[in-house]
Amino acid sequence: MTPSFTPLKIEAAELRIVNLPLLTPFKVSNQTLTDKTFPLLTLRAQGVEGISEGVMDPYPDYLEETIPGALGFLRDLILPQIVGKTFANPAELTALMAPWRGHRMSKALVELAFWDLWTKALGLPLKDALGGVRDAVPVGVSLGITDIDTTLERVGAAVEAGYKRIKLKVAQGHDIALLEAVRSAYPTVKLTVDANTAYGLADLATLRAMDAFDLDYIEQPLAVDDIHDHALVQREIATALCLDESIRTAADCRKALASGAARVINIKVGRVGGYTAARAIHDVSEAFGAPVWCGGMLESGIGRAHNIHLASLPNFTKPGDTSSASRYFHRDIINEPLEATDGMMPVPGNGAGIGVTLDLPFLDTVTQLREEIRS
Ligand code: OSB
Ligand code: MG
Numbered sequence: 001m002t003p004s005f006t007p008l009k010i011e012a013a014e015l016r017i018v019n020l021p022l023l024t025p026f027k028v029s030n031q032t033l034t035d036k037t038f039p040l041l042t043l044r045a046q047g048v049e050g051i052s053e054g055v056m057d058p059y060p061d062y063l064e065e066t067i068p069g070a071l072g073f074l075r076d077l078i079l080p081q082i083v084g085k086t087f088a089n090p091a092e093l094t095a096l097m098a099p100w101r102g103h104r105m106s107k108a109l110v111e112l113a114f115w116d117l118w119t120k121a122l123g124l125p126l127k128d129a130l131g132g133v134r135d136a137v138p139v140g141v142s143l144g145i146t147d148i149d150t151t152l153e154r155v156g157a158a159v160e161a162g163y164k165r166i167k168l169k170v171a172q173g174h175d176i177a178l179l180e181a182v183r184s185a186y187p188t189v190k191l192t193v194d195a196n197t198a199y200g201l202a203d204l205a206t207l208r209a210m211d212a213f214d215l216d217y218i219e220q221p222l223a224v225d226d227i228h229d230h231a232l233v234q235r236e237i238a239t240a241l242c243l244d245e246s247i248r249t250a251a252d253c254r255k256a257l258a259s260g261a262a263r264v265i266n267i268k269v270g271r272v273g274g275y276t277a278a279r280a281i282h283d284v285s286e287a288f289g290a291p292v293w294c295g296g297m298l299e300s301g302i303g304r305a306h307n308i309h310l311a312s313l314p315n316f317t318k319p320g321d322t323s324s325a326s327r328y329f330h331r332d333i334i335n336e337p338l339e340a341t342d343g344m345m346p347v348p349g350n351g352a353g354i355g356v357t358l359d360l361p362f363l364d365t366v367t368q369l370r371e372e373i374r375s
Contacts, residue, residue, distance in 0.1 A: 005122050007088040008045040010114075010375075013079045016040040017067065017369040020300060020329050026144040029171035029198035031061040036298050036328070037368075039070060043082075043113040050117025051358065053303035054109040055270030062196070062297070063224065063245060063271065065105040073106050075371065082110060084375030090115050094276045104248060104273035111274030112306050120353035125309075127347050130275060132312025136344040140165030140319040141327070142194065142296065145174055148181045155182055155189070162342035164319040165190040165216065171198045175206060179213045190319070194219035197245060201229055208237050216318070217242040217264045227252065230261035240264050244295055248272055250280035257288040264318065266295040269310050270303065278310055286315040294320035301325055301334030305354040308338070308347050319343065333363045 019037045026033045039054040056065040078097065087093045093114050097107045119126045141158040143151055143166065155166050166186075168178060170193045182191065192215055199207060199221040207221055217240040222229050224245045234241045242264035247253050248271065256262045265285045269278040285292045294311035297303070307322045324339040325332045332338070334356040336348055349355015 006046075007086045008048075008117060008121055009086040010043050010045050010083050012044045012375070013083050013373040014042040014044070015071075015074060015079070015371050015373070016363075016367045017071070018300070018333065018363065018366050019368050020333070020366055022298065022328055023330060024144075026298060027146070028144060028169045028194070029196045031057070031059075033298065036300065037067060038300065038303070039067060039074070039109060040300075040302060040333075040363075041074075041109050041113045043110075043117050045117055046121065048117055048120045050113040050115070050120065050353065051302055052109050052112035052116065052306065053270075053299055054105055055268065055297040055299070055303065056105040063105075065103065070103075070106045070109070073103055074109070075373070078106060078110055079373045083373050087114065087118075090118060090274075090276065094274065104277070105270050108270045108272070108274040111276065112269065115275055116306075116353040123352045125347070125349060125352060126306075126354050127309045127312045130279065130309060130313060132309060132347065133314050134312040134347065136346045137294070137308055137311040137316065137322070138164045138319040138343055139322050139340050139345045140167060140190070140343070141323045142167045142321045143169065145169045145171060148178055151178065152181060152185055155186060159186060159189055161340075163323060163340070164343035165192060167192045167194055167219070167321070169193070170195050172203070176209055179210065183213045190216055192216045192219060192242070194244070195221045197221075197223050201232065204233060204236055207233055211238045215239050219266060220244045220246065227256050227259065227261045230256070231259045234260050234262065242266055244268070245271075247281060249277065250284045253281045253284045254288075257285065257290050263290055265290055265292045267292050267310070267316075268295040268297065269306060270297060271295075275310065279313065282313050282315050291315065291317045293318035294322060296321035298328055300329070301332040301336070301338050301356055302354070302358070304338050305334070305348050305356045308345055309354060312347050331362060333359055333366065335359050
């Protein structure tokens with residue numbers, strides 16, 4: 001059957017704030033998460049629903065955007081502009097939001113829900129609409145900061161499970177001894193570190209000392225706005241740098257790769273404002289011959305499913321952070337288990353859209369706020 005398609009009129013938007021306890025606290029250089037709180041958006045049109053999850057934090061720890069800020073922006077500005085309007089494709093929606101500066105996490109929330117809605121209406125898996133080429137994506141784990149013995153146990157469990165790369169969170173004073181311990185226990189495992197901006201130019205000796213541990217890359221050692229200083233560091237060390245927080249746009253990515261500030265890019269669809277921006281960053285990186293990988297923000301199954309579809313694009317050649325949902329939560333808000341086998345995460349669904357469905361009775365028990373915007 002050929003899919004039939006008419007432009008979609010958004011009839012209603014449902015915005016929830018959801019809270020899931022994490023199985024174990026997740027500590028990075030500048031914050032510790034014990035729960036995952038996130039906005040969940042459903043857009044409705046012609047009997048179809050599109051769903052997405054936002055990656056903004058309760059406080060502005062990772063980047064500037066916050067859940068309280070996003071709530072106001074979505075409720076008062078974006079959603080009243082979307083509900084009641086008709087869009088033929090995601091590009092029309094992206095164009096409507098483009099004149100507004102920043103707010104990329106909020107824009108991504110809206111854009112991703114529309115991509116799910118649109119591809120469901122077309123009867124296409126989201127991956128196919130994006131241009132994905134894989135049915136399963138390689139994944140590793142991101143291990144938060146703990147004492148070294150606990151980290152060694154967690155590395156062992158992840159290696160045992162077949163994960164394709166181990167990423168260790170590092171911070172000032174929690175770096176070289178950790179790497180010595182992990183590298184001597186696991187001489188050949190693919191290893192990376194993520195500093196979440198913990199270092200400065202004064203830490204060049206520490207960053208250079210990381211060259212001894214055969215790391216695949218060092219992720220975001222310096223501040224968010226330090227593309228220039230990352231280039232200075234990259235010139236002085238052998239290990240590749242990877243940028244996460246610093247890359248908001250395809251132009252940021254071009255500047256980083258052209259100036260030698262990084263050789264690898266972490267793409268988070270939520271950080272950069274949606275699939276259109278994520279794909280542009282993917283394409284710029286590919287043109288520079290720089291591999292990309294799909295980062296994560298401890299998402300529930302909805303954000304996780306979106307990440308996996310994105311990671312099916314051709315230049316996502318390094319293992320991503322979308323490991324099994326059961327590593328994070330007692331129970332997920334979707335019906336389908338998102339579990340990796342031997343470090344490969346299958347792209348969910350044989351049908352249309354993101355290929356996962358909400359477990360509504362459970363979702364209601366973990367929903368802190370629910371609002372409906374109608375035209
Ligand atoms: O920098 O990638 C990051 C979690 C919270 C904030 C920032 C980051 C992370 C992760 C988690 O590394 C990756 C995952 O979803 O497992
Ligand atoms: Mg990171």
